[in-house]
Amino acid sequence: MKLLTLDTDYEYDFDLYGLVSPGKDYTIAWWLNKLFDLRLIKQKDICYTLAEREKLLIANYEFSTEHSVIRLFRNKALGACTARKPYLLPDLKEYDFVLQISGSLPKLYPHNFINTLLHIPLVQYVKQFDPLSLKFKENLIF
Template structure:
């Protein structure tokens, strides 16, 4: 029997930032809302079923307009898990949160955006990532 494989290429046309912050996600979302005059709201946790029938739950906040979608994810899984790598993006496990910005957003350059994020007292470090270079970038497709 002949086997066929589906080969698809996804467009990773969004900006991706990793944030280091030891605080709870609702506090980080509140500061982002305050600083950027938006309204990130808690969405249903994302559930990934991994090989071996293990599930990974990821906390998810979202703000959408007609032209853009901004998502804040906690990089570490919610609750207790027996998964060896309980991260949304194990490539960047050093970062507590992932900020995904898709569509037309602000007029700030990447460095100015990072500097603005660093004005949040809860955020210790921010780095921009190229989604194409991440091994587990498929976890960001919804």
């Protein structure tokens, strides 16, 4: 019997930033709301079921307008997870949060945007990533 596979290409047309911070997700969301005049709102936690029947719960905040969507995720799973890789993006396990910006927001220069993010007292380091360079980029498709 011939086996058919579905080959799909997703568009990864968003900006992606990793944030290192010991802060809580709601505190980082509050600071982002304050600095960028957003309204990130806590959404239902994202649940991924892994092959070994483990579940990852990922904290999820979102702000959407007619033309753009901004999402803030906690990179490490919530609660006591025994999975080998308890991260939304295991490629970026050094980063505590992932900020995804898609749509037609007024484009800030990445350097200026990163400098503004570093004004958050709890943020220690920020780096922009190319989503296509990540091995687990499919975890960002919703």
